[in-house]
Amino acid sequence: MISRDHKSRIAVIGAGISGLSAAYFIRKKARLSGKRVQVDVIEKEAHVGGKFTSRREGGFLVEGGPNGFLDSKPWTMDLVRDLGMGDALLPSDEAAARRFIYSRGKLHELKASPVSFFKSNLLSLPGRLRIVGELFAPATPPGKDTTLAEFARRRLGEEVLERMLDPMVSGIFAGDPERMSLRACFPRIAELEETHGGLIRALMRIAAERKKAKKSGQEVVASSGPSGPGGVLTSFKEGVSTLTDRLASEFSGHVHTGNGVSSVVRDSNGWIVRTSSQEFAVDAVVLAVPADSAAGILAEAARQSARAINQIPYSPMAVVGLGYDIGDLGEPPHGFGYLIPSVERRKILGALWTSSIFPNYRSPDDRVLIRVMIGGARDHTTPFLDDAELVETARTELSTTMGLHAQPVFTTIFRWEKAIPLYTVGHLERLKSAEDALPRGLVLAGNAFRGVGINDCVRESEAAAEKALGMLR
Numbered sequence: 323m324i325s326r327d328h329k330s331r332i333a334v335i336g337a338g339i340s341g342l343s344a345a346y347f348i349r350k351k352a353r354l355s356g357k358r359v360q361v362d363v364i365e366k367e368a369h370v371g372g373k374f375t376s377r378r379e380g381g382f383l384v385e386g387g388p389n390g391f392l393d394s395k396p397w398t399m400d401l402v403r404d405l406g407m408g409d410a411l412l413p414s415d416e417a418a419a420r421r422f423i424y425s426r427g428k429l430h431e432l433k434a435s436p437v438s439f440f441k442s443n444l445l446s447l448p449g450r451l452r453i454v455g456e457l458f459a460p461a462t463p464p465g466k467d468t469t470l471a472e473f474a475r476r477r478l479g480e481e482v483l484e485r486m487l488d489p490m491v492s493g494i495f496a497g498d499p500e501r502m503s504l505r506a507c508f509p510r511i512a513e514l515e516e517t518h519g520g521l522i523r524a525l526m527r528i529a530a531e532r533k534k535a536k537k538s539g540q541e542v543v544a545s546s547g548p549s550g551p552g553g554v555l556t557s558f559k560e561g562v563s564t565l566t567d568r569l570a571s572e573f574s575g576h577v578h579t580g581n582g583v584s585s586v587v588r589d590s591n592g593w594i595v596r597t598s599s600q601e602f603a604v605d606a607v608v609l610a611v612p613a614d615s616a617a618g619i620l621a622e623a624a625r626q627s628a629r630a631i632n633q634i635p636y637s638p639m640a641v642v643g644l645g646y647d648i649g650d651l652g653e654p655p656h657g658f659g660y661l662i663p664s665v666e667r668r669k670i671l672g673a674l675w676t677s678s679i680f681p682n683y684r685s686p687d688d689r690v691l692i693r694v695m696i697g698g699a700r701d702h703t704t705p706f707l708d709d710a711e712l713v714e715t716a717r718t719e720l721s722t723t724m725g726l727h728a729q730p731v732f733t734t735i736f737r738w739e740k741a742i743p744l745y746t747v748g749h750l751e752r753l754k755s756a757e758d759a760l761p762r763g764l765v766l767a768g769n770a771f772r773g774v775g776i777n778d779c780v781r782e783s784e785a786a787a788e789k790a791l792g793m794l795r
């Protein structure tokens with residue numbers, strides 16, 4: 323048992339980006355406020371990083387999880403700069419601004435400007451005209467947690483839902499818009515509707531404000547549009563694991579890998595965190611693990627919270643990395659990649675053209691790397707096919723959807739049984755009841771609650787660090 327001395331102690335459970343950044347913020351904020359706090363990070367796996375898995379193999383660098391983060395939000399960038407890691411960053415190539423949707427047998431480029439978007443034939447003419455009807459669409463009843471599908475159907479029409487929102491939700495959550503909550507997944511859109519009475523009105527007002535700000539010399543941050551999120555996708559030259567490895571190195575001797583936490587129990591001085599081989603006596607605990615793990619750990623100490631958290635479902639995913647000889651491809655793919663609407667009934671969610679997003683850093687010069695995403699909320703079978711079947715599925719689907727018939731010279735596979743949490747209708751209420759019922763000294767962090775992007779995880783970890791420090795006596 324690791325026991326108490328005159329320092330305060332905080333345990334962080336889970337060494338993904340959420341847990342490691344929470345540990346970092348706890349230590350930083352404690353130092354700034356003159357508190358003596360020891361932080362221990364406890365991780366089930368033998369390695370740190372969670373979904374951050376940068377694999378070097380056969381001359382390729384393949385990400386099993388995230389590709390990078392957007393620089394238009396401050397949280398990850400600030401953390402990277404604070405760590406002095408600016409030189410390790412790798413912004414994506416300009417080509418990455420070109421995003422596509424596979425629809426009705428071909429790839430359609432998503433156009434950023436409203437005029438070009440209206441000219442593109444991703445949507446039929448009635449589908450495009452229906453968007454204008456958004457100006458007259460009935461509002462979401464106040465306080466109602468509506469699904470993404472219901473919202474899109476009512477405001478923008480069935481075709482926008484099928485051909486644009488559905489693949490976008492696949493790209494972010496590998497999710498199903500018929501089940502997912504607007505307020506939990508896209509709070510900003512819910513807020514825009516509420517404040518401005520509609521999306522077109524909101525966009526027009528924001529565009530006018532940006533124009534005014536630009537005129538008066540203020541810096542204007544890139545905004546999202548129909549072609550994708552604003553900002554530059556940014557990674558690290560050596561892959562995203564650079565960040566989690568670096569954070570872990572800040573806590574050497576206090577990162578306990580291969581140590582799955584089974585429970586936290588209260589004792590007279592604080593909390594005991596139990597693993598199969600160790601016990602940690604601490605004053606506060608930050609849980610930065612997936613929802614089902616958090617529910618298991620809290621089963622004794624916070625039954626009501628555990629029950630609420632346990633209702634958060636996950637989508638499974640497989641990521642198949644395929645490497646090709648450049649000479650075997652007529653034209654190497656140029657752009658970010660593409661997503662596929664579920665109405666197309668393909669066996670993949672989409673593909674990312676990694677060598678085009680990060681040229682020179684992910685594949686040898688004479689080779690090309692593509693990552694194929696498989697699974698999601700509606701497909702719990704394909705990600706678990708055996709390796710050969712999975713590669714064959716990816717290959718066949720690339721042939722149909724992007725006309726890539728060449729044989730890969732390299733393949734690698736990652737499988738995530740619980741890849742991404744799904745914020746279904748009622749998510750925010752469940753989260754509130756879980757947090758309200760948590761005993762003092764326990765704090766929730768991680769991607770299961772308020773955003774799945776890396777930026778969201780880092781932002782929430784900073785808030786969790788603040789909360790945990792505030793609980794110290």
Ligand SMILES: Cc1cc2nc3c(=O)[nH]c(=O)nc-3n(C[C@H](O)[C@H](O)[C@H](O)COP(=O)(O)OP(=O)(O)OC[C@H]3O[C@@H](n4cnc5c(N)ncnc54)[C@H](O)[C@@H]3O)c2cc1C
Binds near residue numbers: 337581582741
């Ligand atoms: C395929 C894929 C692609 C993605 N692409 C992007 C992207 O491009 N950009 C982006 O912003 N986001 C992306 N995301 C989302 C983002 O990667 C995740 O939301 C984020 O990495 C989650 O971090 P986390 O620390 O909250 O959770 P995790 O990374 O899941 O970490 C949780 C940690 O807790 C550990 N753990 C579990 N149970 C226990 C226990 N009982 N005791 C101790 N430890 C335990 C786990 O082993 C794990 O290390 C992607 C996700 C996936 C799966």
